[in-house]
Amino acid sequence: MKNISMIVFLMCLLHVANVNAETILYSSPTSSSSLRVRIILQYKGIPFSVCNVDKEEIAGSAYKNLNPQGKVPTLIIDGHVMTQTMAIAEYLEETRPTCSLLPKDAILRSRVRQICQIIASDIQPLQNLAIIEHLPAEKRCSWAKSWIEKGLAAIEKIVSDTCGPYTMGTDFTLADVFLYPQLRNAHLFNVDLNKFPSLMKIEKNLSTHLAITDALDD
Ligand SMILES: N[C@@H](CCC(=O)N[C@@H](CS)C(=O)NCC(=O)O)C(=O)O
Numbered sequence: 001m002k003n004i005s006m007i008v009f010l011m012c013l014l015h016v017a018n019v020n021a022e023t024i025l026y027s028s029p030t031s032s033s034s035l036r037v038r039i040i041l042q043y044k045g046i047p048f049s050v051c052n053v054d055k056e057e058i059a060g061s062a063y064k065n066l067n068p069q070g071k072v073p074t075l076i077i078d079g080h081v082m083t084q085t086m087a088i089a090e091y092l093e094e095t096r097p098t099c100s101l102l103p104k105d106a107i108l109r110s111r112v113r114q115i116c117q118i119i120a121s122d123i124q125p126l127q128n129l130a131i132i133e134h135l136p137a138e139k140r141c142s143w144a145k146s147w148i149e150k151g152l153a154a155i156e157k158i159v160s161d162t163c164g165p166y167t168m169g170t171d172f173t174l175a176d177v178f179l180y181p182q183l184r185n186a187h188l189f190n191v192d193l194n195k196f197p198s199l200m201k202i203e204k205n206l207s208t209h210l211a212i213t214d215a216l217d218d
Pocket residue numbers: 030031032033034058070071072073083084085086120125128129130131
């Protein structure tokens with residue numbers, strides 16, 4: 001792992017010198033939020049290196065200098081430190097518009113953001129391990145499963161009139177980027193995806209998408 005204190009020091013120097021630096025993603029192999037950013041970086045062909053941080057490192061003060069919330073992912077790019085996957089996704093979309101992940105149509109763009117928000121704001125936080133650890137052990141799985149099912153049921157309805165191979169038809173979008181990692185978590189918590197036929201079909205297509213297979217290997 002790269003030394004986090006050293007990275008923070010270098011970031012300060014680079015910020016002062018306004019110099020572009022290596023792109024580094026602080027990530028965790030089990031984190032669905034980290035996987036979202038790995039997929040985007042792969043899809044847009046942005047070279048990056050991954051620093052996997054474990055639970056203790058995430059909670060440590062050196063890492064919190066990078067990410068004050070003590071969460072993954074954290075992206076270091078263009079000499080800046082970025083956190084929160086939606087903010088990172090929007091920044092990458094604005095600064096690297098080729099291989100766009102947002103539809104040109106405003107309504108579809110709003111649908112994409114709707115799905116991303118359902119996942120990032122209303123599903124993932126409620127099944128984040130750091131949160132469910134506050135529940136008695138025997139209740140954790142059913143709690144996470146129930147919130148994932150509620151969120152996926154809404155997304156299944158939303159995509160009913162747009163879905164093709166992917167959530168918005170033939171184009172791979174941020175909605176797919178956010179959906180795939182969430183479906184991976186759904187499996188972990190024994191959610192029966194047969195209840196969501198569109199999402200099952202989309203997941204099958206996403207599982208062979210190069211950006212996703214490469215991101216899973218990072
Ligand atoms: N809304 C944040 C969520 C980040 C998040 O919850 N990350 C999880 C892993 S998927 C984490 O770091 N959990 C550790 C903790 O919450 O202490 C984002 O989109 O980046």
